Amino acid sequence: MPPSSSTKRHRMTAAERREQIVEVATEMVAKHGFNGLSLQEVADAVGITQAGLLHYIGTKDGLLELLLDDRYDRQGTPQDFIDSGDPAATHPEGISLPAYFRYLVAFNEARPELMELYMTLGVEATDPRHPAYERFIDRPDQVWDYYSTFTWRLPPEVMAAGGWETMRPLVEMAIEAMDGAQIRFFRRPPISLTEEWARWEAVLFPSPVWDDYR
Incomplete structure (x- = not known):
């Protein structure tokens, strides 16, 4: 029997997933720095693979740009x-x-x-x-x-x-x-x-x- 609509998992939009990544990475970098940041740890925290993470950020430096551009400078x-x-x-x-x-x-x-x-x-x-x-x-x-x-x-x-x-x-x-x-x-x-x-x-x-x- 297929799951009811009330039990289906919400599929995040690209914008929602990117915001989730930025939120998680913000906390990690604030506490431990960017130099020691592991992309695998970020991927694990948001529940996707590292390849999936790279789809949204491109590179580790791309994540840094997101943190500064979307998280800090635009607020x-x-x-x-x-x-x-x-x-x-x-x-x-x-x-x-x-x-x-x-x-x-x-x-x-x-x-x-x-x-x-x-x-x-x-x-x-x-x-x-x-x-x-x-x-x-x-x-x-x-x-x-x-x-x-x-x-x-x-x-x-x-x-x-x-x-x-x-x-x-x-x-x-x-x-x-x-x-x-x-x-x-x-x-x-x-x-x-x-x-x-x-x-x-x-x-x-x-x-x-x-x-x-x-």
Whole structure:
């Protein structure tokens, strides 16, 4: 007697299987690093053969690209902030930069596995032989170029000094401060990332210049 429809196993779509692979690999790389990652272990964890895994990722380096492109870089973006409908993101004059960074910090704090993934890969990629080495070297340029595709609402003092084009040092310092706070987040005793960021925001975006632009 054939199994009823209620007992049939759900066959994953290609997109669902790829998402499953990325989720499993994210956890493995965050905990153990990419260098020691076994594709067979990933395949076993998702319940497919290694040949089946390679069908979705191509190569081990292809899996790394999926982790960075689909799992990390495409989440918590300025566009996501706009899509959230937050008034600070949808102001007619542009996005509030301090508000976006608060959004990003809260987003990351709710997803510690993504922070672990990024930190683990960032340390490994200091080795020129690592497949993500050039990517991390180029990351400041890539982030700046991407942020520059959006319109940001800036105080008159900043606009008078040259506007967005003068903001790169501040943006880079903010991201570096965020990276440091994320390391402390995983230490003991743990800290609140959002509370720690509030302290940094007061320094990076001081009153009274930024008070009406938060």
